[in-house]
Amino acid sequence: MFEKIKYEVKDRxxxxxxxxxxxxxxxxxxxxxxxxxxxxxxxADDNIRALILWGGEDLFGAGNNFKDADNVEGIETLKLIDxxxxxSKKFEEYSKPVIAAIGGYCLGGSFEIALSCDFRVISENxxxxxxxxxLGMIPCIGGTQRLARxxxxxxxxxxxxxxxxxxxxKAYDWGIGDILAPEGKLFDTAMEFAVKLANKSPLALRTMKxxxxxxxxxxxxxxxxxxxxxxxxxxxxxxQKEGARAFAEKRAPVFVGR
Numbered sequence: 401m402f403e404k405i406k407y408e409v410k411d412r413x414x415x416x417x418x419x420x421x422x423x424x425x426x427x428x429x430x431x432x433x434x435x436x437x438x439x440x441x442x443x444a445d446d447n448i449r450a451l452i453l454w455g456g457e458d459l460f461g462a463g464n465n466f467k468d469a470d471n472v473e474g475i476e477t478l479k480l481i482d483x484x485x486x487x488s489k490k491f492e493e494y495s496k497p498v499i500a501a502i503g504g505y506c507l508g509g510s511f512e513i514a515l516s517c518d519f520r521v522i523s524e525n526x527x528x529x530x531x532x533x534x535l536g537m538i539p540c541i542g543g544t545q546r547l548a549r550x551x552x553x554x555x556x557x558x559x560x561x562x563x564x565x566x567x568x569x570k571a572y573d574w575g576i577g578d579i580l581a582p583e584g585k586l587f588d589t590a591m592e593f594a595v596k597l598a599n600k601s602p603l604a605l606r607t608m609k610x611x612x613x614x615x616x617x618x619x620x621x622x623x624x625x626x627x628x629x630x631x632x633x634x635x636x637x638x639x640q641k642e643g644a645r646a647f648a649e650k651r652a653p654v655f656v657g658r
Contacts (some may be wrong), residue, residue, distance in 0.1 A: 404431040407438050413594040414438065414448045418455040418510075425455040426465035427509055429480075432487045439490050446656075449598035451494065453517060454501035457586050458525065461510025484509065484541045488516040492613065495606045497597045501590035502526050502577070507565070512541035515550065518609065521593060522577035523586040526568035533563045549616075551575045601639040601655040 401407075406417040416438055418425045435453075442448040455461050466480070491498055491513060500514035503523035511528055514520055522528070530539050530547070538544060539560070548556035551574050559566065572580040581589035597605065607630050615623035634640050638658045646653035 402434045402437075404428070405434045405438070409448065410591065411595050412447060412449040412598045413591065414442050414451045416451065416453045418453075418461055420465075421459075423465050424462035424505070425459050425510070426462045427513070428465045429483070432484065436487060436490055439494050443495060446602070448496065449600075449602055450497045450499065450594040452499045452501055452587075452590050452594055453491075453513070454503070454587065454590065455510075457503045457523065457584060459504040460500070460502045460506035460514065460526070462505050463508030463510055463531075481540050488513055488541045491516040495609065496602065497594070497605060497609070499590050499594055499597075501581075501586050502528065502568075503581075503583075503586040505565075507531055508539070509541055512539055512543040512546070515546040516542060519578045519593070520576060521579045521581055521586065521590040522568045522572050523581045523583055524568045525583045526571060527565040528568070528571045528576065529563060529565040530560055531563040531565075533561060547576075599652070599655075601643065601653075603637055603639045603655070603658060604634060607634060 404418070404420050406415075406419050408415050408417075416435055418427070418431065420426065420428075420431065439451075442451070464484075497519065498517040499519045499521060500517040501521045501523075502514055503526055506514055506526060506528045508529075508531060511530060530543050532539050532543075544556070544560060547559060550556075555574055558564075566574065566576070568577070568580065571577050579589060579593060611623075611627050611630050615626055618626070639653075639655045642655060643653050
């Protein structure tokens with residue numbers, strides 16, 4: 401079905417594996433299109449509660465690959481950038497938690513896509529960076545903006561200006577990663593976290609994701625109003641009632657996402 405990725409489902413977790421070993425998992429247009437197809441087809445699938453994006457224990461992605469003529473023919477630079485930005489926003493706006501599991505090299509555009517995910521589980525063997533400065537370029541898929549919002553202005557400038565690769569441990573210490581996985585245990589660590597999220601209320605997680613993302617883009621007082629109304633929206637839902645019953649009965653809740 402897919403040529404550049406593999407897709408499977410485990411324990412209500414969708415797993416996208418970038419699978420382009422001959423190109424060091426460098427993303428091309430087809431790779432993005434195939435990933436977007438998975439996002440679109442699983443958006444309304446109640447059996448999928450979380451998503452993992454990775455490339456393997458030792459390689460996430462070496463950036464973007466638009467050198468081949470069949471990848472860029474007829475696509476002007478600005479149009480291509482718009483396409484890539486749109487792809488990154490699809491990950492960011494996907495209603496379910498998205499976890500980037502990063503092992504080995506995670507560079508350039510591949511790193512920018514990881515930044516658009518909700519969480520990053522980083523292996524100790526990771527090498528993360530935005531080397532565009534070495535090529536007289538800048539990141540163009542939100543890397544400058546998402547990184548600065550994530551780790552602060554000066555640290556983001558350090559990554560951008562120096563083009564240095566950060567180790568997994570340093571990336572974790574700087575706040576790029578949410579969980580640091582032992583080398584060789586990246587997928588297991590990411591999967592354990594994903595299953596934990598998959599057992600939560602899909603309705604609550606979807607609402608929290610929207611409130612956090614949208615709230616950061618508006619004034620604080622308006623964000624509080626958004627939070628208030630979205631909270632009232634959940635009152636009386638099946639998940640809210642199940643959560644209350646499970647708490648009273650001292651058992652694990654079984655959420656249905658409604």
